[in-house]
Amino acid sequence: MTDPRSQQSGVANTTYKCGGCGARLEFAPGTTAMQCPYCGFRQEIAAGDRQIREIPFAELANLARKPVGSIGKYVFVCQRCAARTETNETASMCQFCGAPLVIDPAASGQLVPEGVLPFAFDRPAVSTHLKKWTSSRWFAPTALKKVTTAESTKSTYIPHWTYDSQTVSVYTGARGEYYYVTETYYENGEQRTRQVRHTRWYPARGQVARNFDDVLVPASTQLPLQELDNLAPWPLLDAAPYQPQFLSGHFALRYDVEPENGFEEAKNRMAPVIADDCKYDIGGDTQRLNSVDTQHNNVTFKLMLLPVWVATYMYAGKNWQILVNGVTGEIHGQRPWSKAKIAIAAVLALIVIAAIVYFVVLKGHSTGTTHHSVTHHSVTHH
Structure with a gap:
């Protein structure tokens, strides 16, 4: 539903009322539904008749839009606490009560998106991905591997x-x-x-x-x-x-x-x-x-x-x-x-290079000595 107050004092925005407790529904990542963060009530997102279109580039000049540089901040009016939020985002959260704010795309002054690729996993799963990522950073400080959550x-x-x-x-x-x-x-x-x-x-x-x-x-x-x-x-x-x-x-x-x-x-x-x-x-x-x-x-x-x-x-x-x-x-x-890890890696690399050079020189010296001995033996035999 769209609150008329938001149209009068800010950009038109849409929220979705929970059928269980009256709070605001949020899209649940990994599903095709909205869910209430308080009582768990779920509501499936209806498919609708809209299709993702490929728009001919030649028609761009005839599409309704404003130049990017002429669009100021949007002013959302929260339908839960009536607070005003100024932002450059087309979807945000009320800075006072955390209620979801989504602009009516027709009021954005920009082209309406054709499609959206929904989130497939939720916030706790981000911590799992972050843990894997920090663990795979070889030259990162050891303490970084203990970071499993984001601020x-x-x-x-x-x-x-x-x-x-x-x-x-x-x-x-x-x-x-x-x-x-x-x-x-x-x-x-x-x-x-x-x-x-x-x-x-x-x-x-x-x-x-x-x-x-x-x-x-x-x-x-x-x-x-x-x-x-x-x-x-x-x-x-x-x-x-x-x-x-x-x-x-x-x-x-x-x-x-x-x-x-x-x-x-x-x-x-x-x-x-x-x-x-x-x-x-x-x-x-x-x-x-x-x-x-x-x-x-x-x-x-x-x-x-x-x-x-x-x-x-x-x-x-x-x-x-x-x-x-x-x-x-x-x-x-x-x-x-980690400067320490990089320094240690550099020292180990130098040691490996020095060892390779040493064995190459040693092998070359050994080969040269054997060759001289055979030559000398041949002359003596003659």
């Missing part, structure tokens, strides 16, 4: 753009074919031969085509881009059509990367794949690419919300952040390094 853990839906594109690329380059030439050289006064590889280059040009599906680009700059990318792959086929019920009791960032800018990044992510296709088409033993001109056809896009547990833990008086894929449990993030 702050937020289940946060991160907006991502996905792009489909049918590409046709025309390239120019060169095909290299190896050939070998026998060369003569001298070593320790003895004449020897060796095969030296050379390359003959032949001009090449051609055309390749590839259909890209669901190229993912993070639509928020609030978290480290590389660490978000490292959480892939995402089981997008398990995504559900967007419904605000999946956000209730969790957080959701709004996008701050326009879909046009996201498509430019998607092109950058497609480029290495296209380059490999061109090289494969050129053939030969090695290849050079001089130019690649790619045309993108039938481009479509959509906005997806992907689940990330954003966990912060305290170590040595400093906050460290890690990100956990809310479906697969893949984890990446910041961690301290």
Whole structure:
């Protein structure tokens, strides 16, 4: 239900009343239902008629939206305690009573998400993943392995753009074919031969085509881009059509990367794949690419919300952040390094290298001595 008070004094937001005790329902990770955190009452999320659509990129200019830079903070009015909360998030929690706050997507000023990939595991499971992660950090301080819980853990839906594109690329380059030439050289006064590889280059040009599906680009700059990318792959086929019920009791960032800018990044992510296709088409033993001109056809896009547990833990008086894929449990993030362990590893490496050098020299000396003895014996016998 939507509270009229929130429409009058803030953005329209939706909450779901518990049928058991009257509190607010929250989405229960790993299920298809909302659950009351107080009495345990559950309510299944109805499937609905909405489908996940691929939106033609050519229609983007006609879609209702505001420029990212023109949207200020949202003002939620809690339907439980009437407190006002200002935030840049499209789903949050009341800062006074903790009641879930979910914006009406039509009031956000942004494009409505097409799909949402729901959280598959709850908060206690994050501690299990964190324990495994800290235990596998070889050069982390020993005390870090005792960290099994985070000081702050937020289940946060991160907006991502996905792009489909049918590409046709025309390239120019060169095909290299190896050939070998026998060369003569001298070593320790003895004449020897060796095969030296050379390359003959032949001009090449051609055309390749590839259909890209669901190229993912993070639509928020609030978290480290590389660490978000490292959480892939995402089981997008398990995504559900967007419904605000999946956000209730969790957080959701709004996008701050326009879909046009996201498509430019998607092109950058497609480029290495296209380059490999061109090289494969050129053939030969090695290849050079001089130019690649790619045309993108039938481009479509959509906005997806992907689940990330954003966990912060305290170590040595400093906050460290890690990100956990809310479906697969893949984890990446910041961690301290143990200078003592690194120093010990460096010393052990030097010892191993010194031992190898010692035995190589010893073996060489032993071989040289044996050779001299045989030579001397041969001369004496003569």
